[in-house]
Amino acid sequence: MSASRAAYIGGVNSTSNVLAGKVYGIPLKGTHAHSWIMSFPSEPEAFDAFAEVMPNNCVFLVDTYNTIDGVKNAIKAGEKLKARGHKMLGIRLDSGDLSAFSIEARKLMDAAGLKDADIVASNDLDEYAIEKLKAQGSKINVWGVGTRLVTAHDQPALGGVYKVSALKENGAWVYKIKFSDDAIKVSNPGVLQVRRTKTEDVIYNIEDHELGPEGEDLLVPIFRQGKPVYREPDIKASRESAQSDLKKLDEKYRKISKATENYPVRLEKKLDELKTSLIRKASGKPQGQPAS
Amino acid sequence: MSASRAAYIGGVNSTSNVLAGKVYGIPLKGTHAHSWIMSFPSEPEAFDAFAEVMPNNCVFLVDTYNTIDGVKNAIKAGEKLKARGHKMLGIRLDSGDLSAFSIEARKLMDAAGLKDADIVASNDLDEYAIEKLKAQGSKINVWGVGTRLVTAHDQPALGGVYKVSALKENGAWVYKIKFSDDAIKVSNPGVLQVRRTKTEDVIYNIEDHELGPEGEDLLVPIFRQGKPVYREPDIKASRESAQSDLKKLDEKYRKISKATENYPVRLEKKLDELKTSLIRKASGKPQGQPAS
Secondary structure (H helix, E strand, O other): OHHHHHHHHHOOOOEOOHHHHHHHOOOEOOOOOHHHHHOOOOHHHHHHHHHHHOOOOOEEEOOOOOHHHHHHHHHHHHHHHHHOOOOOOEEEEOOOOHHHHHHHHHHHHHHOOOOOOEEEEOOOOOHHHHHHHHHOOOOOOEEOOOHHHHOOOOOOOOOOOOOOOEEEEOOEEEEOOOEOOOOOOEOOOOOEEEEEOOOOEEEEEOOOOOOOOOOEEOOOOOEEOOEEOOOOOOHHHHHHHHHHHHHHOOHHHHOOOOOOOOOOEEEOHHHHHHHHHHHHHHHOOOOOOOOO | OHHHHHHHHHOOOOEOOHHHHHHHOOOEOOOOOHHHHHOOOOHHHHHHHHHHHOOOOOEEEOOOOOHHHHHHHHHHHHHHHHHOOOOOOEEEEOOOOHHHHHHHHHHHHHHOOOOOOEEEEOOOOOHHHHHHHHHOOOOOOEEOOOHHHHOOOOOOOOOOOOOOOEEEEOOEEEEOOOEOOOOOOEOOOOOEEEEEOOOOEEEEEOOOOOOOOOOEEOOOOOEEOOEEOOOOOOHHHHHHHHHHHHHHOOHHHHOOOOOOOOOOEEEOHHHHHHHHHHHHHHHOOOOOOOOO
């Protein structure tokens, strides 16, 4: 459920998760299973039976037995649908050489006058597989992504940690810094905010900085004095906001290659000075003395 | 919540997830956060304050500033606890060279008469990191595993798929097989069951096989005719069953190395014959004709 919601906000068009469709209002799309085909004596009978009950939602899964034969059977079912005043939405490829099959299927469907029918592909797709299939000139125009999207396959955990960066004592802020013997993990002190400008994100201390007013502050309060003060936007507003943010990113940061350029995130000058001074102060301290 | 439950069944001793402790009755264990230490003027004051409110649950996190200084501060807090009739449970290492720190900490704690105190380690641990730390002669005796356990870091998705293997038609079973153009993914036909013997698991067709009665059938019905017929055992029974199963496994299958030997799972003779004959039958068929 949370993956369907996040994927929709992130840009996918629809979900096959019926409950997510109902609860969040995400458009529903899907096909039948291989088991549907296998529970009929033959593939053509299975397609016809599906077309009978779902005449306006026919994306035929064509790889249960032999993919190209499956495409031909789907075309026949599509022609029957047309004769009944409906339209086959497309076919789905779920195994084998997706690129070669899509090119062959496109030719066959175009020749049969089914130029509008989609070619959906699935099978452990992720952004790298999709990029490769596109580079191969595949004729896939709908991408069914599941496993590797929902599980964040290449980064299954987001290693967020909570560190104290400032405490108010007797009305004044005391800045806190945490480091470890690894020396690589040093937290940022201060009452922190992130300012997004046209070209970079700047982390700064709202109590002491030299930033002008330009840009947008990204952190918003969720709780104040123990009371919730944030109202979650509706899913469509979240989706629009995410899509509009993505469009603002320069194309060099949006490349899918692993060697892509990183969007710059830096510390504001006075925060950088504060951090450096607290590190210096701590390294001269006796055991177990914090830097603030 | 589901990860805490699964981990407890799988063999962990306790959880730091307080809600899982409450709902499932899993023993609770945990330490304080770095932010606890950082919200006091010094580490010794933070330890003493924690000992004041949690005198019987003191596992001190020692790496907020300098780990060995942290160990020494924990020992002082432990001695104060002892004088008050309580006992420091241990220390926790969460960064740096866990092996070297644990050896040094063990020496310092033993010299101070805290031989019973545990050394807990955490920091993105998984089975491989733990095996390595053990091989290095580390003195860690409690392993705090979180991120890489909960997210199944090296295999974030279990690629299970649903295939039809048999359908009853007019009172007789019709066996179904699914293959794809990849040729590597071929499903098993039959009314399937798995028999676990002392040395192997055997997948067989309960309608036609040559197995004797020895061994245990692993699949149990969950639904019959649309009605739930299974009663979930309680978490302690599940845990005992999982632990007892693990103990039955020969040690060669329990090695943590990636090059470990696989436990044998095979098809029973008559099922193997059925599958082969259905594959042969299908390869001689015209388009879109199933193998059964």
